[in-house]
Amino acid sequence: MAAVVGAAIVRDGRVLAARRTEPPELAGLWEFPGGKVEPGESPEQALVREIREELGVTVRLDRWLDLEVDIAGGWVLTVGVAQIVEGTPTLSDHDELRWLGPDELGGVPWGAPDVPFLPEVAALLREAGPAGPRGIFFDEEDARSVAARLAAAGYSARVERERLAGEDDDEAHPWAVLTDAPELVLDLLVDEFDGWLDVEEPQPAHPPLDLPTQPRRIKRVGDAQ
Numbered sequence: 001m002a003a004v005v006g007a008a009i010v011r012d013g014r015v016l017a018a019r020r021t022e023p024p025e026l027a028g029l030w031e032f033p034g035g036k037v038e039p040g041e042s043p044e045q046a047l048v049r050e051i052r053e054e055l056g057v058t059v060r061l062d063r064w065l066d067l068e069v070d071i072a073g074g075w076v077l078t079v080g081v082a083q084i085v086e087g088t089p090t091l092s093d094h095d096e097l098r099w100l101g102p103d104e105l106g107g108v109p110w111g112a113p114d115v116p117f118l119p120e121v122a123a124l125l126r127e128a129g130p131a132g133p134r135g136i137f138f139d140e141e142d143a144r145s146v147a148a149r150l151a152a153a154g155y156s157a158r159v160e161r162e163r164l165a166g167e168d169d170d171e172a173h174p175w176a177v178l179t180d181a182p183e184l185v186l187d188l189l190v191d192e193f194d195g196w197l198d199v200e201e202p203q204p205a206h207p208p209l210d211l212p213t214q215p216r217r218i219k220r221v222g223d224a225q
């Protein structure tokens with residue numbers, strides 16, 4: 001099967017969308033960054049390779065979305081949900097990157113084959129919910145135990161590798177538990193498992209631009225009053 005893989009890179013309830021520059025008929029349209037699976041390569045290897053080439057970051061695949069979409073030339077597009085484990089995305093193949101929340105996905109023009117994936121992506125972003133209090137642990141096992149306890153109590157909880165700006169030392173990357181449980185509940189577990197609570201709202205790597213909703217008149221010095 002001639003496969004194209006795209007990565008829905010998620011972070012803090014947003015997904016990374018990239019704007020294509022070529023070919024001309026696709027330029028200006030948004031996509032999940034990725035590309036063609038090469039001979040001898042698994043789709044997962046292709047996804048990790050393409051994202052490293054295009055964005056300069058290392059991602060880890062969480063899972064593939066069920067959908068497969070036929071695109072021109074006999075290619076089939078699948079999309080994997082992924083997380084950045086190393087690096088900050090930079091532009092090379094694309095001319096713009098945006099972190100979009102579930103309600104912002106419809107606000108950019110996507111390539112037609114990507115559109116059927118958007119409802120599921122929006123749903124998983126909503127499920128992840130807005131970034132709330134996080135439990136931070138140095139031990140992955142502690143983080144996973146806390147997430148399991150929260151899940152058993154009926155809360156949503158997931159574990160993510162934390163990144164601390166400017167830190168390259170692997171030891172400095174603790175594990176975060178993100179949950180919709182009340183802070184009080186998380187606080188008790190954090191005490192029990194030797195972690196700590198981070199209640200600061202994490203900032204998206206690329207904050208959405210505060211664009212004016214209507215043309216703004218810019219007055220220059222020297223303009224007639």
Ligand SMILES: Nc1nc2c([nH]c(=O)n2[C@H]2C[C@H](O)[C@@H](COP(=O)(O)OP(=O)(O)OP(=O)(O)O)O2)c(=O)[nH]1
Nearest residue numbers: 004005006031032033034035036071077111113114
């Ligand atoms: N990467 C990517 N390609 C997509 C998406 N949706 C979609 O229709 N496509 C199409 C555009 C291209 O025709 C094809 C992938 O080509 P590409 O140019 O991104 O992949 P590549 O880097 O491996 O390609 P190439 O330059 O080696 O030919 O799939 C999408 O979400 N991500």
